[in-house]
Amino acid sequence: xxxxxxxxxxxxxxxxxxxxxxxxxxxxxxxxxxxxxxxxxxxxxxxxxxxxxxxxxxxxxxxxxxxxxxxxxxxxxxxxxxxxxxxxxxxxxxxxxxxxxxxxxxxxxxxxxxxxxxxxxxxxxxxxxxxxxxxxxxxxxxxxxxxxxxxxxxxxxxxxxxxxxxxxxxxxxxxxxxxxxxxxxxxxxxxxxxxxxxxxxxxxxxxxxxxxxxxxxxxxxxxxxxxxxxxxxxxxxxxxxxxxxxxxxxxxxxxxxxxxxxxxxxxxxxxxxxxxxxxxxxxxxxxxxxxxxxxxxxxxxxxxxxxxxxxxxxxxxxxxxxxxxxxxxxxxxxxxxxxxxxxxxxxxxxxxxxxxxxxxxxxxxxxxxxxxxxxxxxxxxxxxxxxxxxxxxxxxxxxxxxxxxxxxxxxxxxxxxxxxxxxxxxxxxxxxxxxxxxxxxxxxxxxxxxxx
Amino acid sequence: xxxxxxxxxxxxxxxxxxxxxxxxxxxxxxxxxxxxxxxxxxxxxxxxxxxxxxxxxxxxxxxxxxxxxxxxxxxxxxxxxxxxxxxxxxxxxxxxxxxxxxxxxxxxxxxxxxxxxxxxxxxxxxxxxxxxxxxxxxxxxxxxxxxxxxxxxxxxxxxxxxxxxxxxxxxxxxxxxxxxxxxxxxxxxxxxxxxxxxxxxxxxxxxxxxxxxxxxxxxxxxxxxxxxxxxxxxxxxxxxxxxxxxxxxxxxxxxxxxxxxxxxxxxxxxxxxxxxxxxxxxxxxxxxxxxxxxxxxxxxxxxxxxxxxxxxxxxxxxxxxxxxxxxxxxxxxxxxxxxxxxxxxxxxxxxxxxxxxxxxxxxxxxxxxxxxxxxxxxxxxxxxxxxxxxxxxxxxxxxxxxxx
Numbered sequence: 001x002x003x004x005x006x007x008x009x010x011x012x013x014x015x016x017x018x019x020x021x022x023x024x025x026x027x028x029x030x031x032x033x034x035x036x037x038x039x040x041x042x043x044x045x046x047x048x049x050x051x052x053x054x055x056x057x058x059x060x061x062x063x064x065x066x067x068x069x070x071x072x073x074x075x076x077x078x079x080x081x082x083x084x085x086x087x088x089x090x091x092x093x094x095x096x097x098x099x100x101x102x103x104x105x106x107x108x109x110x111x112x113x114x115x116x117x118x119x120x121x122x123x124x125x126x127x128x129x130x131x132x133x134x135x136x137x138x139x140x141x142x143x144x145x146x147x148x149x150x151x152x153x154x155x156x157x158x159x160x161x162x163x164x165x166x167x168x169x170x171x172x173x174x175x176x177x178x179x180x181x182x183x184x185x186x187x188x189x190x191x192x193x194x195x196x197x198x199x200x201x202x203x204x205x206x207x208x209x210x211x212x213x214x215x216x217x218x219x220x221x222x223x224x225x226x227x228x229x230x231x232x233x234x235x236x237x238x239x240x241x242x243x244x245x246x247x248x249x250x251x252x253x254x255x256x257x258x259x260x261x262x263x264x265x266x267x268x269x270x271x272x273x274x275x276x277x278x279x280x281x282x283x284x285x286x287x288x289x290x291x292x293x294x295x296x297x298x299x300x301x302x303x304x305x306x307x308x309x310x311x312x313x314x315x316x317x318x319x320x321x322x323x324x325x326x327x328x329x330x331x332x333x334x335x336x337x338x339x340x341x342x343x344x345x346x347x348x349x350x351x352x353x354x355x356x357x358x359x360x361x362x363x364x365x366x367x368x369x370x371x372x373x374x375x376x377x378x379x380x381x382x383x384x385x386x387x388x389x390x391x392x393x394x395x396x397x398x399x400x401x402x403x404x405x406x407x408x409x410x411x412x413x414x415x416x417x418x419x420x421x422x423x424x425x426x427x428x429x430x431x432x433x434x435x436x437x438x439x440x441x442x443x444x445x446x447x448x449x450x451x452x
Numbered sequence: 453x454x455x456x457x458x459x460x461x462x463x464x465x466x467x468x469x470x471x472x473x474x475x476x477x478x479x480x481x482x483x484x485x486x487x488x489x490x491x492x493x494x495x496x497x498x499x500x501x502x503x504x505x506x507x508x509x510x511x512x513x514x515x516x517x518x519x520x521x522x523x524x525x526x527x528x529x530x531x532x533x534x535x536x537x538x539x540x541x542x543x544x545x546x547x548x549x550x551x552x553x554x555x556x557x558x559x560x561x562x563x564x565x566x567x568x569x570x571x572x573x574x575x576x577x578x579x580x581x582x583x584x585x586x587x588x589x590x591x592x593x594x595x596x597x598x599x600x601x602x603x604x605x606x607x608x609x610x611x612x613x614x615x616x617x618x619x620x621x622x623x624x625x626x627x628x629x630x631x632x633x634x635x636x637x638x639x640x641x642x643x644x645x646x647x648x649x650x651x652x653x654x655x656x657x658x659x660x661x662x663x664x665x666x667x668x669x670x671x672x673x674x675x676x677x678x679x680x681x682x683x684x685x686x687x688x689x690x691x692x693x694x695x696x697x698x699x700x701x702x703x704x705x706x707x708x709x710x711x712x713x714x715x716x717x718x719x720x721x722x723x724x725x726x727x728x729x730x731x732x733x734x735x736x737x738x739x740x741x742x743x744x745x746x747x748x749x750x751x752x753x754x755x756x757x758x759x760x761x762x763x764x765x766x767x768x769x770x771x772x773x774x775x776x777x778x779x780x781x782x783x784x785x786x787x788x789x790x791x792x793x794x795x796x797x798x799x800x801x802x803x804x805x806x807x808x809x810x811x812x813x814x815x816x817x818x819x820x821x822x823x824x825x826x827x828x829x830x831x832x833x834x835x836x837x838x839x840x841x842x843x844x845x846x847x848x849x850x851x852x853x854x855x856x
Contacts, residue, residue: 161723162723165724165771165772166771166772167771167772174771179771179772180770180771180772181770182723182771182772183723184721184724184776187567187568187777191566191568197570203565203567206567361693362691364614364615371500371718372501372569372718374570377616380654381654382616383616384654384655385614385628385658386628386629386659386661387614387628387629387630388616389655389658389659389662390633390662390666393635393645393662394636423648423651425647425648425651426648429647429648430648433644434640438638438640438641441637445645446648447648447649447654450655
């Protein structure tokens with residue numbers, strides 16, 4: 001049996017490192033209160049700030065079109081937006097490296113994947129970090145329904161799944177401008193965000209929900225805005241429940257989201273996804289059942305579901321059933337090297353920062369750019385392909401050069417990084433290395449380090 | 453704890469004699485001895501996101517088309533008097549004229565009603581029939597093709613790109629690689645890593661395949677058969693991640709012992725501003741096909757490219773100058789082996805009563821039949837292999853005669 005502290009660090013965190021202190025089951029949930037302070041220590045730009053930057057860029061562009069001399073100012077506004085976007089990966093990395101509760105950061109990224117949204121141009125890409133901090137982070141330990149409402153009203157999601165351009169065909173503005181529905185968000189909301197594709201909903205429910213969601217709009221200065229002028233009037237029936245009437249309002253939408261969040265199929269869908277993400281690609285059905293029950297019995301409180309996961313024996317068995325996704329693989333490396341958040345952000349480490357970003361793309365997981373709204377694949381064999389593993393090995397070789405001064409003895413590095421998770425053959429192979437770099441490469445490229 | 457069973461003395465000895473292979477991997481060791489299964493080459497392109505067939509090959513001869521799409525008026529060129537080709541594929545017109553380009557309209561997989569991209573794509577790649585009691589299988593139909601193909605080796609089929617393609621997953625060995633992937637490890641580090649992976653089949657298998665493929669690429673690049681400088685430059689585009697890089701790499705492999713290649717092209721989920729979105733996606737598809745043709749040279753004459761998508765889109769445009777998820781769609785076929793210059797399929801019409809669910813283009817054919825007949829003609833497979841092993845539960849129907 002692998003020690004609890006090893007499993008806690010590797011399965012529920014970003015692995016072991018010289019700075020990490022051993023955690024037990026209770027401590028994993030105990031440190032959620034500290035999540036705010038780490039976000040404050042490494043902040044990102046809020047939606048409000050980003051919208052101002054976008055407006056500034058658009059104004060500067062107009063000016064530059066009329067007067068070429070103003071081109072420089074336009075370039076500066078673009079640069080500002082690019083920096084805002086780049087801050088996402090930088091601060092996320094720094095937070096993980098310095099946090100006292102890696103489990104919270106893992107959960108944060110789990111929900112970011114569950115509610116995948118991708119920026120399609122510079123202006124929207126710059127909103128990605130704000131989306132995570134405003135729509136997800138405050139609710140990671142709260143109620144799922146609250147997270148759902150925050151996501152569905154965030155400009156980043158509204159833009160990504162086209163909701164901002166969906167108009168009620170019979171709304172005042174829809175009729176005047178001859179605009180109509182777009183089903184994109186409504187369908188993914190049922191299929192991906194709440195009930196799950198196997199649940200008992202149909203095209204009629206998708207259509208009715210699309211009608212109900214009209215009204216979710218944007219203002220260029222304020223961000224989210226409910227606009228009754230684009231809302232489809234009339235009652236909508238979703239899964240047999242009626243919503244709305246002649247005077248559309250946001251509360252009708254929120255009441256549908258509450259009901260969807262409270263649906264047993266949603267509970268099961270979320271429990272299964274969490275168990276798959278953290279424990280196993282084929283999780284124990286009893287674990288899912290236990291988590292589903294905790295969710296339904298707690299008015300959809302996510303902490304109750306996490307606690308149910310952590311108290312179930314299946315969560316502490318057979319380490320290594322999952323493969324770390326590239327983002328977690330890279331962060332585990334930095335963790336193993338004992339890098340601090342400040343060190344990572346240091347100007348001197350520009351090359352390392354760039355390399356983290358490029359390596360994510362090379363390993364098939366460009367930062368916050370999943371190929372579709374269903375996010376990244378979970379199964380180990382989706383990632384540990386010949387080409388995927390070749391890229392991980394190549395990165396391990398490069399890292400072993402970059403960080404060689406941080407490791408004196410490969411055997412010590414192996415013990416500090418994998419503790420009792422290292423297998424006999426790996427221990428033997430590391431003992432046979434002739435130089436430190438080779439040892440570091442073996443540890444980082446090993447199956448034990450890439451699994452959790 | 454029991455000790456690993458290998459003898460460390462033996463391994464240490466072999467470590468000192470560098471250069472010998474770490475293990476016999478079934479993937480490539482047989483290649484030298486096996487004969488390549490024929491000259492026919494098949495490239496399958498998976499168009500992820502649900503391509504709107506109605507906008508790509510537009511049924512301008514159907515009076516209901518203009519009614520269904522008052523605001524989606526993309527430029528198109530006449531194909532056969534009834535259908536017109538979206539100008540996003542204008543670069544393929546020379547292939548249409550030389551009869552190396554064909555389309556099959558109003559086709560779909562057996563997937564119905566839920567209209568999920570992800571289930572739709574899984575079923576497209578699995579090639580099974582869910583309503584006939586066959587679950588969405590874990591292996592893909594191109595892998596099942598390899599299982600019945602005489603002389604197939606691990607190099608016969610290539611899954612190209614970073615993603616793990618389900619369509620090629622299964623019991624038959626295939627090669628998985630992305631262009632521009634390197635594996636610079638000392639022989640010694642390879643041996644130690646192979647030893648460390650020994651008890652983990654997933655890592656062991658992937659590492660052995662990676663090592664053999666990395667070597668294969670290095671060796672092929674050093675021989676006379678290497679691709680031209682221009683094609684090699686293409687393979688490095690965008691770190692080997694662009695569509696063009698995938699196409700150039702596919703052509704290079706198909707010029708060697710590979711006969712089946714597959715990769716995917718994204719960008720077809722056109723819920724809004726479809727005109728703009730297709731103007732980006734279609735030229736990428738056209739360029740991929742043209743890069744394949746250029747790279748394949750004389751081998752293009754024996755090549756069939758089949759591009760397929762998980763579903764078509766709504767017959768009517770939606771309220772945001774786009775279309776939502778639908779059912780019946782379009783297949784694109786190209787290559788010297790294709791009986792081109794023709795839009796195949798049975799046109800169901802676009803009157804409301806003719807639509808599926810009063811919403812989508814009615815599928816009148818199954819994409820698996822089209823692919824099945826193509827494979828039958830290319831690789832000499834019989835009907836029972838197609839209806840039994842490759843597409844279980846499918847009734848192939850009449851041969852549309854798409855392969856010359």
